[in-house]
Amino acid sequence: MKGLYAFTDTTPATGENKIYPAEAFKIDGTYLEDLVADYQTLQVTGRELLSQEITTKKVGISDGEKIQYVRRTPSTITVKYLINARSPADFRQDFHLLNDVLGGQDHQISFHDDPTRYFIATLQSISDPPPGANSVIATFSFLIPDGVSYSTNISTAVVDETGKINIDNRGTYPTYPIITTKMKSDNGLVAMVNDNGGVLEFGNPDEIDGVTKQKSDKAFYC
Numbered sequence: 001m002k003g004l005y006a007f008t009d010t011t012p013a014t015g016e017n018k019i020y021p022a023e024a025f026k027i028d029g030t031y032l033e034d035l036v037a038d039y040q041t042l043q044v045t046g047r048e049l050l051s052q053e054i055t056t057k058k059v060g061i062s063d064g065e066k067i068q069y070v071r072r073t074p075s076t077i078t079v080k081y082l083i084n085a086r087s088p089a090d091f092r093q094d095f096h097l098l099n100d101v102l103g104g105q106d107h108q109i110s111f112h113d114d115p116t117r118y119f120i121a122t123l124q125s126i127s128d129p130p131p132g133a134n135s136v137i138a139t140f141s142f143l144i145p146d147g148v149s150y151s152t153n154i155s156t157a158v159v160d161e162t163g164k165i166n167i168d169n170r171g172t173y174p175t176y177p178i179i180t181t182k183m184k185s186d187n188g189l190v191a192m193v194n195d196n197g198g199v200l201e202f203g204n205p206d207e208i209d210g211v212t213k214q215k216s217d218k219a220f221y222c
Helices: 088-102
Strands: 025-027 039-045 052-057 066-072 075-084 107-111 114-126 135-144 189-193 199-203
Touching: 075 088, 075 114, 088 114
Parallel strands: none
Antiparallel strands: 025 107, 039 075, 052 066, 075 135, 107 114, 114 135, 189 199
């Protein structure tokens, strides 16, 4: 029986027709391979199934326990990478750039093999590269505080002929729509009702149609 081995090409991609590694790391819309010339993503872990925290309580003398609530826990994505610098000066410059790009808070990160989703993440840790070499393999990790990913595709729904808006959320997490309205004339109230009787109201429901209200006055002081 032949053994199975994982293979990663550690030769940095170059040229105009650049081919990115399958799991190439993108931060705030740009691949790190394009920001740091000697950098290459080798492997990514932590994007798989996301964990949940379950809180339970005992109820009297009943068997087992009852679930009080379930919540997503923070997750960590770890990127294994290669820096293959030609000189000690280039090596130091590469890490200056990495510190500059990866630092800060709430970056939008994504990966070449899954362009349909992104994470909101903050750098959590970075391993120390082996000393005395210009070509090293190391890791950095990003914390995903809410533990979820977001779709890069925005679906748009409009009011149909019955006055309804049908929204199909095919994600695995609750989401909330961004509502935009365009008035054809002056309007004192915008209201929406869902099937459960919930109401969103913006404006004054007591305002009578066809009655022009006094507009606000701006005071000027001399």
